[in-house]
Amino acid sequence: MKTYSDLEYLKLSKGKKFLYKISRFFCSIPQKILGLFVALWNLIKKGCSKVKEEAVDIFSTFVNGDWKTKVSFLVMGFGNIARGQILRGLLFLLFEVVFIGYMVLAGGYWLSMLPSLGKVGPSEEYDFVLDAYYTVYNDNSFKILLYGVLTIFFIIAFIYTWRVNVRQNKLAEQILAKGKKLKSGKDDLRSLVDDQFHKTLMALPLTGILIFTVLPIVFMILVAFTNYDGAHDGYYSNLFGWVGLDNFNTMLNWNVNSGGSVQSYAATFGEVLSWTLMWAFFATFTNYFLGMFVAMAINKKGINLKKLWRTVLVLTIAIPQFISLLYVSKMFAKNGIINGFLMSMGWITEALPFWEDPTWARITVIITNVWIGIPYLMLITTGILMNIPQDLYESARIDGANPWQQYTKITLPYMLFVTGPYLLTSFTGNMNNFNVIYLLTGGAPTNPAASSAAGTVGYTDLLITWLFKITQGAESQYYLASVVGILVFVVVALISLVVYNVLPSIKNEEDFQ
Amino acid sequence: MSEKNITNPMKRHMGLKTSRAIGNTAIYALLICISIIWLVPFVCIVLQSFRVELKGPVGYVLPKQWGLDNYKALFQTDFPRWYANTFIAALVTAVLQTIIVLCMSYTLSRFRFKMRKPLMRFMLILGMFPGMLTMIILYRVLKDLGMTQANAVPGLILVYIASSGMGYYVSKGFFDTIPKSLDEAARVDGATRFQVLKKIILPLSKPIVIYTILTAFMGPWGDYVFAQYISFGTSAGMNVAVGMYRWLNKDQIAASYTMFCAGGVLVAIPVTVLFMCLQKYYVEGVTGGAVKG
Incomplete structure (x- = not known):
């Protein structure tokens, strides 16, 4: 592929410039992928050297430190207490005691069970007194996996705290060597509302995210490598265990015929994915352009009652x-009502199959989504439209541009530039738009060919509603979900990565401040 | 084109005026159509909630016989319980979620610490996982804690607020617009970071605080998935969305369709009234937040 210099590029005609840009983009893809690997390699190298650096630092702290520092390697916080920083020292010590206590009493057990996820399942025992069988529950795979992950988190936190403890000893020695005073417990408490205020503010939100988002996501990623489902719930019915990559094999193999049904999971997944992408595309762009259109109509000079029109639309958001x-x-x-109305007017004789026919259903879903989405888009675009400098239009009019030209040359480029990131988030948001699909159609009409062992799959099902259906009912194939x-x-992630690399407006957030 | 206009300026003026008039009429017609389309479903719900003669879905809108039977029938079901569940969850969520979101967004907007950028990137990546996936495990954990089914409300509140720190974008965008020089001036005068927040930033942040409260309050009213997981088929723990969804099942719709409409009206009223009062702040939040992406 020929590369042009700047001067040559400017001489090209418009169409050729566009083609040139596109081909340049595709030519640069291998380079970009290569760049990604190089960046990854550099990251690993950097990480390795960082670990080495830390190890050297820890070692030299131990060798060069005084006896207080040396004891701190075993008894965390000893150095702090010995040097008068009682509060810090006690916190370190408390953490160590809690950690060791937890590991001895529970953590060790969970960790040792993690590789097997439990050995003894529930069993039937005979009760001689009552002359009846009863069930004895033994290991709990679910808890083993959950607490196993939690224990690993805890160990990482401990290693980090231990490292901080070592570093603090080194710093304290340096400060004392210079003849300065160390911070007292009072200073520490004061800094929590001052220099270290961000830590105070973020403690609660980040704990919530860690426990209710990070931990469950790690857990669910691990579940993809087990056979956790309704029949293997890990406690009441059967234990579940590791199965390696089997589930990915089932899902991504085109040739496997799942349980005698018509289609492989891979084919079903492909069908649902293609509709999901189609839906996200149409849902995003129909809303975007129609919302912009409505906003422009309301904003047009000479239109009265602007507030009324806006309020009518905004009301529907509430x-x-x-x-x-x-x-x-x-x-x-x-x-x-709609079929009833059309029939009473005599326009149709038979009810229209809005939800029964696949194509009708898909179109109706998209149209209803426009009805839901336009008020938001109207609000968002109104704000941006007002920010476009009016003299741009003024000079365009003087140059004889008609409204359509003004739209394509001024309004649209400006809007696309400013709302680029919004379009991306709204595209991915629509891909996971559970509410609209599930409440409107529930995925109907059923797609008989695609319906597999994972329950019924419909023509309007998105990946997210399919996922929800998989987890419902007695089968509950959580591993598949x-x-x-x-x-x-x-x-x-792929879509976001590509768009962010192509988008012109990757904004520097500091520009706004 | 321009030459012709210059030779006859009068004609050009007239043409513009008439074409603008035609254009405006067309836009008025369009806006009226839009208003009708957007309002019709809601008018229909209200009208059908007063229908007495048939309880199932029908092909006409105006009731043949008016009455409050459907509203009375609501109180013979679990509807008051669902309503109370939703209301309590929404109220508590509004308070706690606002505190968490404001803490997070203020920190990310004002402080520059080492882990800031990686943290934001990490939360962006976390947000790409379907949140529903986490419900499978949270349901079992909350069940062990006794916060599901009949006692669903505390569990539900926990689920709503726990990860709300990830929704910091809009309010961070707002804090970014408050000049940093204000903070610095106060810091020079000896104010601590906490005092800066309390005495300078918070008084300026009324719009975004109200916006956050409003959206946090409205969220639980419309939630279906989380409430469905946590109530797990137990009527006493459902919220309005999960409870009323069942009324439109194939086997119940013929007997409870008009009741659904009546319930819908009752659910929509408080949210709509609140929203209309605070509409100004909502519009500000949406228009300000989206530009930042």
């Missing part, structure tokens, strides 16, 4: 979505 969506889904039903969840993540 009403909880489940009411409006469920109601609209019944409006479009065979015996619903977590495979789907991981694949959703991969798709979303």
Whole structure:
């Protein structure tokens, strides 16, 4: 592929410039992938050298430190207490005691069971007194996995704290050597609302995220490598165990015929994924352009009652979505208001199959989503439209540009530039738009070919609603759900990565301040 | 084009005026159409909630016989319980979530510490996992803690607020617009970081605080998935969305469709009233937040 210099590039015609840009982009893909690997390699190298650095630092602290420092390597916080920083020292000591106590009493057990996820399942025992069988529950795979992960988290936290403890001894020695005073417990408490205020503020939110998001996500990623489902719930029915990459094999292998049904999981996944992408594309862009159109119509000079029109649309945001969506889904039903109205007007003789025919259903879903989405987009675009400098339009008018030209040359480029990141998040948000699909159609109409052992799959099912259905009912194939969840993540991450690399407006957030 | 206009300025003026008038009429027509389309479903819900003669879905809108039967029937079901569940969850969530979100966004906007960028990137990546996936495990953990089914409300609140720190984008965008020089001036005068937040930033942040409270309050009213997982088929622990969803099942719709409409009206009223009062702040939040992405 020929590369042009700047001067040559400027001489090209418009179409050629565009083609040139596109081909340049595709040519640069291998380079970018290579760049990614190089960056990854550098990261690993950096990490290795960092670990080495730390190890050397710890070692030299031990060798050069005084006896207080040396004892601190075993008894955390000893150095702090010996040097008068009682509060810090006690906190370190407390943490160590709690950690050792936990590891001895519980952590060791969970960790030792982690490789097997439990050995003894529930068993039937005979009770001689009552002359009846009863069930004895033994190991709990679910808890083993959960607490196993938690224990690993705890160990990492301990290593980090231990490292901080060592570093503090070194710093304290240096400060004392210079003849300065160490910070007292009072100073430490004061800094929590001053210099270290960010730590105080973030302690609660980050703990919540760690326990309720990070831990469950790590857990669910691990579940993808087990056979955790309704029949193997790990305690009441059967234990579950590690199965390696089997689940990914099932999901991604085109040739495996799952349980005698019509289609392999891979084919079903492909079908649902293609509709998910199609839906996300149409849902995002129909909303975007129609919302912008409505905003421009309301903002046009000479239109009165601007506030009234806006309020009418904004009002619909206030009403909880489940009411409006469920109601609209019944409006479009065979015996619903819309079919009733059309028939009473004599325009149709038979009810239209809004939810029964695959193509009709998909189009109706997208149209209903426009109804839901336009008020938001109207609000968002109104704000941005007002920010476009009016003299741009002024000079365009003087140059004789018609409204369409003004739109394509000024409004649209400006909007796309400013809302680029928003479009991306709204695209990925639509891919996971559970509410609209589930409350409108529940995935119907059923796709008989795609429905597999993982329950019924419909033509309007997104990956996220499919995932939800997999986890429901007696089968509850959680392992499959977590495979789907991981694949959703991969798709979303890939799209975001590509868009962020192509988008012109990767903004420097500091510019706004 | 321009030459012709210059030779006859009068004609050009007239043409513009008439074409603008036609254009404006078309836009008015369009706006009226839009308003009708957007309002019709809600008018229909209200009208059908007063229908007495048939309880199932029908093809006409105006009731043949008006009455409050459907509203009375609501109180013979578990609806008051669901309503109370949702209301309590929404109220508590509004308070706690606002505190968490504001802490997080203020920190990320104002402080520059070593882990800031990696933390933001990490939360961005976390957000790409479908949140529903975490419910599978949270349900079992909360069940062990006794916070599911009939006692779903505390569990539900916990789930709503626990990860709300990840939704810091909009309010961070707002804090970014408050000049940093204000903080610095106060710091020079000897104020601690906490005093800066309390005495300078918070008084300026009324719009974003109200926006955060409003969105946090509205979230639980519309939530279906989390409430469905945690109540797990136990009527006493459901919220309005999960409870009323069942009324539209195939086997119940013929008997409870109009009741659904009546319930819908009752659910929508408080949220809508609150929203209309605070609409100004909502609009500010949405328009300000989206530009930042």
